Amino acid sequence: MESQSYESFDDQQRPSYHHGHGGYYPGYGYHHGHGGYYPGYGYHHGHGGYYPGYGYHHGHGGYYPGYGYHHGHSGYYPGYGFHHGHGTYYYG
Incomplete structure (x- = not known):
């Protein structure tokens, strides 16, 4: 679930969604969080x-209009190593 906040670097009169941290599930641990949304900036x-x-x-x-997809952090699986994150995409 994204958390709503007012960012100082942006127009303080309009809300922008900051990236959300993963949620915690007892017995499962932290689930990955979805990217936040910044009006005029994207995810x-x-x-x-x-x-x-x-x-x-x-x-x-994350998705940035005019820039494309930003790469995600790689995940780590003990015994498997680091899982690749999504690639960065730029409009041609």
Whole structure:
């Protein structure tokens, strides 16, 4: 769930969504959070979640209008290594 906040670097009269942290599920650990939405900026990438026994799950890439998709953080799986994050996409 995204958290609503007013960012100082933006117009303080309009709300902007900051990237959300993963939620916590007892017995499962932290689930990855979805990117937040910034009006005029688009979606910011979300942090990976943590799964005990599995490690960090990769976060979804963020979307910036006019820039494309921002890469997400790689996840870590013990015994498997780092999982790749989504690639960055730029309009051609």
